[in-house]
Amino acid sequence: MSQKQQNNCPKHTTPGAIILILMLMFSAPVFAQENKTFDENDLHINWRLVTNHFDNQDQSQAILSITNQGKEVFPSTGWTIFFSYGRGILPDQTNGPFLVSHLNGDNYQCRTTGRIKDLNPGDSLWLSFVSYGQILNYTAAPNGFYIVWDSQPDKGFSIRNYTALPIRDTTVGFVSPADTYRKNRFIKDIHPEKLPLVFPTAVSESRASGEFLLDADVLIVTDPLFAPEADLLSETFHTIIGKPLKISQDSVMGKTISLKKIVLSEEAYKLDVQPDQIVISASEGAGIFYGIQSLRSAMPLTSGDKKPKQIRIPAMLIDDAPRFVHRGFMLDIARNFQPKAELLKVIDLMAMYKLNRLQLHFSDDEGWRIEIPALPELTEVGGRRGFTTDSHEFLPSSYGAGPEPGQKPASGFYTRNDFIEILKYATARHIMIIPEIESPGHSRAAIKAMDNRYRHFMELGDKTEAERYLLRDLNDQSIHSSAQQWTDNVMCVALPSTYHFLETVIDALRAMYLEAQAPLTTIHLGGDEVPEGTWEKSPLCNQLIAKNQEINSTDDLWYYYFDKMDEMLKQRHLTLSGWEEIAMRKTILNGAKHFIPNPGFADRGFRANVWNNGIGWGSEDLPYRLANAGYQVVLSCVSHLYFDLAYEKSPDEPGLYWGGFNDLNKPFDFIPFDYYKNTTENTDGNPVDSTLFIGRDRLTDYGKSNILGIQGQLWAENIRSTATLEYLLFPKMLALAERAWAPDPSWAGEKNHGKQQSLYQDAWSVFVNTVGRKELPRLSDYPGGAVLYRIPPVGAIIQDGTLIANIQIPGFDIRYTTDGTAPTIKSKMYSKPLTEKGKFTLCAFSKDGRKGRIISLINP
Structure with missing residues (x-):
């Protein structure tokens, strides 16, 4: 799910000593x-x-x-x-x-x-x-x-x-300034007044005459049902105009913002702005909350420390509802940890763009990030990385952590109280947090933590207590290597103590949700990347196979495990979620192992995050096959929705690239019910062969009913700072929000290719202008601290002796020098093609002075 095929190793190969x-x-x-x-x-x-x-x-x-x-x-x-x-x-x-x-x-x-x-x-x-x-x-x-x-x-x-040292390879097809220019050439400049009023795009919006003047004298009048949303609205205006608005549950005279209950579909809302009043209507708090976000989106930008005393909001009428129930984002906090303040900031930003599911990847081979009071070793051992030869007291450094245990972001965890606070914060903003506890693979942090516990109680002579939460067969001689080269990261599914451990963790999480009064409907159990060879030489697993007639091989232990976990969760009125492997069954086709949708679990209600549609890998249709087979699917496709992948093939861009390169256009281009149609490049960045999708399964109407929604993923192998997190996340999250919330765009359903491309280019221009002229300036002025989004590099070509430049996202200033020095905020502004000769160095700048990547080219 996070680093598939990164090593490109044959499965029989174990990396070892080498010097050439x-x-x-x-x-x-x-x-x-x-x-x-x-x-x-x-x-x-x-x-x-x-x-x-x-x-x-x-x-x-x-x-x-x-x-x-x-x-x-x-x-x-x-x-x-x-x-x-x-x-x-x-x-x-x-x-x-x-x-x-x-x-x-x-x-x-x-x-x-x-x-x-x-x-x-x-x-x-x-x-x-x-x-x-x-x-x-x-x-x-x-x-x-x-x-x-x-x-x-x-x-x-x-x-x-x-x-x-800088990578200077000229043979791999790095993106050039000319490539960028050609990619941007169809983008039009659109005046802000001609852009949509709210973002993400609403189902229906219309402008009216006049405007509402917002100041500190405006009152919020709310139905009692929406009192929490009224409090958030008042606090929102406190950050904008410097004073909170007063709240009443009774009718009042004067200018008001009214929160009214009417009959609408789930999460839908109406926003009616008139010169004398604003009315937000919905049937539930979530709808009111989203109406408030649209009101914020429609407000003119303010910046600087001085708060305006009055804000002019254009009159409008918005009718809106989300396209998908699940509008999600997965954040890996296991590989590298994120501080609580940054997580709350991410929750705020998700809420602002109407995303409603946050999957927190709490555990993996390299970290365990949530306190479980009954098992303190999980965070004492699994919550720290540093130099160790045995992983007895903490985990090995990994991902450049260095030797000192306790250093962030390699080390760290959320206490029970931290997480309850996070849950309350997210719930108030109508975001459901889905906890992910990786199992049975990707579990080395938990395994080593329970080994520590085992040794402690064995030293005390208490074997029963030592074995109570043990996660591995101590006599297992199996040989395997995971996608990330771990050789000891899989729980033993034959041990009763494995299930006691998971039961303890799940019940501890349930207690936190209950105390926070936060909704919990599912537990994500991971389920991915159990390597070949696992359990084959485990005496306990082989004993289980011998005595259980329904288990014929070590492959069947997988289904045994998830059957037991499904039963455990159902007893707690919870649904089992996991990565796509939970919905797959291994079989034999033409003498080779082959994966098919597992008919045995299709009616269990499993929710599968399906990521593996890598373009050119042969499983491009996997999300659709599983949905057609009856599984509840969250589209989490690596082809468009993995935000940790580098924006483009450049030696100066951070990020992985095993699954391709995902620039801002990738999540925007994504057509959830037919992503074949708008997929133009494979995982290597090369054009897609026109025959690639012939014979691939298409999504049926029944399959469409099983698509819960879409979700962006941000894996944290390379995230060693909050700045890197925000760089990789924004502006991609804006495209995710647009695709998750907005209606199916007209270009997605157009059958005529030429017309489809014209409609797409128009929509793309509207989107990037909205991003650059409205949303990124809003993020620069975010009250919780400026969001350090990526500023795109300038595109440029030399054409007929003239340098012509452009940029993917309008709204940035392009500045340049001709003396070889790096441009600054005071350098010359590019405003028209340049005919002078020599070397040009160009860079884009935001209004607050941040700059993007520098490019250079020569006009001979």
């Missing part, structure tokens, strides 16, 4: 390292990509150089360097006296064999290694280097002087 080239440049005599005397701050490590086509294959060769920049000799032995690297290193050869070894997950170590000389000041050594797949941006480089001295084997020291 070793070059040494030093001449000092060898001496033994008895004590740590060398300052690790004097080491400098550089990483440089050599080629993405090693041995004429999709394999990358890179060089690590280690340089002694200090005044002391760096010893040849007595140390080990550790680092994180998310790709499998080819295990085909080891040369020379310097070894790199795969440990577990993305953790590697390198050390010498003692047959090299010490490093004099200024000297360097080089290590070349080859990895599966291509390196296409800087986030794919190794990171998190630290050194452990043999004399202090329990302590790691960060190597802070590390540089990943």
